[in-house]
Amino acid sequence: xxxxxxxxxxxxxxxxxxxxxxxxxxxxxxxxxxxxxxxxxxxxxxxxxxxxxxxxxxxxxxxxxxxxxxxxxxxxxxxxxxxxxxxxxxxxxxxxxxxxxxxxxxxxxxxxxxxxxxxxxxxxxxxxxxxxxxxxxxxxxxxxxxxxxxxxxxxxxxxxxxxxxxxxxxxxxxxxxxxxxxxxxxxxxxxxxxxxxxxxxxxxxxxxxxxxxxxxxxxxxxxxxxxxxxxxxxxxxxxxxxxxxxxxxxxxxxxxxxxxxxxxxxxxxxxxxxxxxxxxxxxxxxxxxxxxxxxxxxxxxxxxxxxxxxxxxxxxxxxxxxxxxxxxxxxxxxxxxxxxxxxxxxxxxxxxxxxxxxxxxxxxxxxxxxxxxxxxxxxxxxxxxxxxxxxxxxxxxxxxxxxxxxxxxxxxxxxxxxxxxxxxxxxxxxxxxxxxxxxxxxxxxxxxxxxxxxxxxxxxxxxxxxxxxxxxxxxxxxxxxxxxxxxxxxxxxxxxxxxxxxxxxxxxxxxx
Amino acid sequence: xxxxxxxxxxxxxxxxxxxxxxxxxxxxxxxxxxxxxxxxxxxxxxxxxxxxxxxxxxxxxxxxxxxxxxxxxxxxxxxxxxxxxxxxxxxxxxxxxxxxxxxxxxxxxxxxxxxxx
Numbered sequence: 323x324x325x326x327x328x329x330x331x332x333x334x335x336x337x338x339x340x341x342x343x344x345x346x347x348x349x350x351x352x353x354x355x356x357x358x359x360x361x362x363x364x365x366x367x368x369x370x371x372x373x374x375x376x377x378x379x380x381x382x383x384x385x386x387x388x389x390x391x392x393x394x395x396x397x398x399x400x401x402x403x404x405x406x407x408x409x410x411x412x413x414x415x416x417x418x419x420x421x422x423x424x425x426x427x428x429x430x431x432x433x434x435x436x437x438x439x440x441x442x443x444x445x446x447x448x449x450x451x452x453x454x455x456x457x458x459x460x461x462x463x464x465x466x467x468x469x470x471x472x473x474x475x476x477x478x479x480x481x482x483x484x485x486x487x488x489x490x491x492x493x494x495x496x497x498x499x500x501x502x503x504x505x506x507x508x509x510x511x512x513x514x515x516x517x518x519x520x521x522x523x524x525x526x527x528x529x530x531x532x533x534x535x536x537x538x539x540x541x542x543x544x545x546x547x548x549x550x551x552x553x554x555x556x557x558x559x560x561x562x563x564x565x566x567x568x569x570x571x572x573x574x575x576x577x578x579x580x581x582x583x584x585x586x587x588x589x590x591x592x593x594x595x596x597x598x599x600x601x602x603x604x605x606x607x608x609x610x611x612x613x614x615x616x617x618x619x620x621x622x623x624x625x626x627x628x629x630x631x632x633x634x635x636x637x638x639x640x641x642x643x644x645x646x647x648x649x650x651x652x653x654x655x656x657x658x659x660x661x662x663x664x665x666x667x668x669x670x671x672x673x674x675x676x677x678x679x680x681x682x683x684x685x686x687x688x689x690x691x692x693x694x695x696x697x698x699x700x701x702x703x704x705x706x707x708x709x710x711x712x713x714x715x716x717x718x719x720x721x722x723x724x725x726x727x728x729x730x731x732x733x734x735x736x737x738x739x740x741x742x743x744x745x746x747x748x749x750x751x752x753x754x755x756x757x758x759x760x761x762x763x764x765x766x767x768x769x770x771x772x773x774x775x776x777x778x779x780x781x782x783x784x785x786x787x788x789x790x791x792x793x794x795x796x797x798x799x800x801x802x803x804x805x806x807x808x809x810x811x812x813x814x815x816x817x818x819x820x821x822x823x824x825x826x827x828x829x830x831x832x833x834x
Numbered sequence: 835x836x837x838x839x840x841x842x843x844x845x846x847x848x849x850x851x852x853x854x855x856x857x858x859x860x861x862x863x864x865x866x867x868x869x870x871x872x873x874x875x876x877x878x879x880x881x882x883x884x885x886x887x888x889x890x891x892x893x894x895x896x897x898x899x900x901x902x903x904x905x906x907x908x909x910x911x912x913x914x915x916x917x918x919x920x921x922x923x924x925x926x927x928x929x930x931x932x933x934x935x936x937x938x939x940x941x942x943x944x945x946x947x948x949x950x951x
Contacts, residue, residue, distance in 0.1 A: 355840065356840065359838070359839070359840045360838055361838075505838070506838065506840075509838070654869075654872070657869070657870070657872045658872040658873070660872075661871065661872045662872075696869070696870050699870065699901075700870070703901070708899070710870065710899060711899075712871055712872065712875070713895070713896055713899060714871075714875030714876070714877070714896045715875065715876050716872065716873045716874070716875065716876065717862045717864075717873050717874040717875065717876045717938075718876070725872055725873040726873040726874055727869075727872040727873040729869075735867065735869070736866070737864065737869070737873065737874065739874075739938060739940075741916075741917075741938070744836075745848070747848065747850070747851070747852075747935065747936065748916075748934075748935070748936040748937070749936075750862070750936065750938065763836060763837045763838065764836050764837075765836035765837035765839075765844065765845055765846055766836075766837045766846065768846060768847075768848045768849065768850075769846040769847055769848075769849055770849060771849060772849070772850065774876045775849070775850050775860065775876070778855055778858070778860065778876070778878040779850075779854045779855060779856075780856065
């Protein structure tokens with residue numbers, strides 16, 4: 323053997339695109355049936371520029387190194403009772419939202435990138451999708467392993483995958499991802515790789531990972547670091563995929579624009595849950611939702627869309643509405659959760675004066691005028707032993723599936739109701755953004771599995787709330803209801819008596 | 835083309851057809867100006883239900899937990915059905931007064947005073 327050593331570039335080409343071959347036994351259309359029906363025209367797959375030059379052997383090496391570090395930290399957190407070091411037990415409601423709402427999406431992403439790794443006609447793109455598929459599986463696993471330690475002590479995390487498929491607020495992330503995976507490969511890449519992972523990703527990861535860092539959750543922070551280099555690869559892939567479509571054919575531009583309009587809006591609506599977590603659930607705050615939106619979307623996104631203007635792409639259609647809603651969004655979502663905490667696998671609570679002052683400082687145009695009086699009225703009701711829970715079930719948006727709690731841009735006293743007629747039925751949506759999405763593909767969204775309607779149809783275990791909670795696998799009086807009076811609060815206070823002194827305990831209780 | 839699909843003329847199941855609600859129809863009610871109730875409330879109601887039952891039993895049962903409800907006089911409320919002003923007759927069934935599957939009923943009880951946002 324006298325083989326010349328390959329250069330890095332040759333080695334890369336050999337072990338990625340070099341693995342592809344010419345198909346002789348079936349037509350290209352038979353082998354890649356999903357490649358054309360969305361109307362995206364690709365003339366030259368070889369023009370695809372791999373955004374990162376990574377081969378499988380080096381991929382395994384990098385990932386193994388990161389895993390070793392992460393699992394060392396997970397062990398150490400378990401051995402040193404890391405749960406005792408967080409700011410307050412309320413923090414774990416952010417972790418619950420993460421494991422219930424986000425981790426299952428990582429798994430869905432794993433599955434769908436595996437699908438793309440089979441079905442995209444370009445070999446370079448297939449290799450990238452394959453690596454991302456493995457990344458996403460790793461993220462799902464490492465998140466489950468990291469959070470499993472907290473599941474030993476805290477409630478609401480014990481059956482997250484089951485809950486993800488059934489609970490009303492988890493149908494928001496679930497239906498978001500189902501929408502993407504039931505679309506074609508190019509729409510999926512625009513939706514997940516570009517709109518979500520490139521444009522909006524900081525609004526997901528900064529709140530959760532910095533939130534963990536600020537609140538003493540070392541395990542989740544380490545998971546975040548371990549995922550970070552993967553995420554930057556995913557972002558680059560998203561940007562490159564969109565550029566590639568735009569450069570290949572001018573006819574692709576309006577299709578991509580429509581997807582950007584749609585997935586910006588869907589992603590933004592989904593992130594309202596994260597924004598609520600940021601403004602309300604973190605005992606120690608990082609920044610407000612409004613500040614994060616300004617920094618990560620209005621500034622960074624503005625520059626991005628200015629850059630894409632040369633292809634004929636403009637800013638997503640309803641970016642202005644998102645800007646107009648910024649002072650109200652998270653307060654309205656917290657209101658939803660406070661209304662329906664009896665049917666949620668997490669807690670809500672009275673917002674104390676210090677927290678209200680912070681909200682007032684961050685939201686000077688809205689908080690004292692609208693939301694502080696609302697919370698004070700709830701505090702009064704709770705003090706009288708009548709903690710407010712909404713006895714009805716909420717009207718849901720047909721598209722984003724969030725209770726229809728959002729108000730008209732510019733009029734925070736009036737709920738934004740939109741309705742479409744299709745094939746003899748009415749379909750209600752929460753905004754022009756969601757209505758546009760419905761109207762363009764009504765045949766898709768008439769199929770929406772809306773949790774409230776499913777209860778009325780008798781498909782959720784029974785007609786009473788206890789039967790439905792059972793069907794959710796939600797433990798009444800443990801996983802749900804106000805934090806005040808919860809088993810979690812009692813446990814936390816017991817732990818803290820010896821550590822932080824009884825003066826620092828929050829012993830407020832509320833009637834259920 | 836009502837959906838981008840690999841199958842021409844693909845049509846999916848309508849999940850919320852009125853037939854799926856066992857003789858009831860979906861109706862949404864919303865008390866305007868009281869957003870401590872986060873959104874409109876979804877109900878499955880028989881179309882034979884008289885409006886009076888809806889107002890005095892169902893709606894009162896839903897909103898009665900609000901301390902302000904005690905001072906509400908529903909007979910003086912302003913009603914809107916599916917975006918149009920509406921003057922319901924208390925004794926008549928809602929199904930005979932244009933309330934259909936997935937109708938939205940909004941009502942105002944205090945047009946001037948709106949302290950609660």
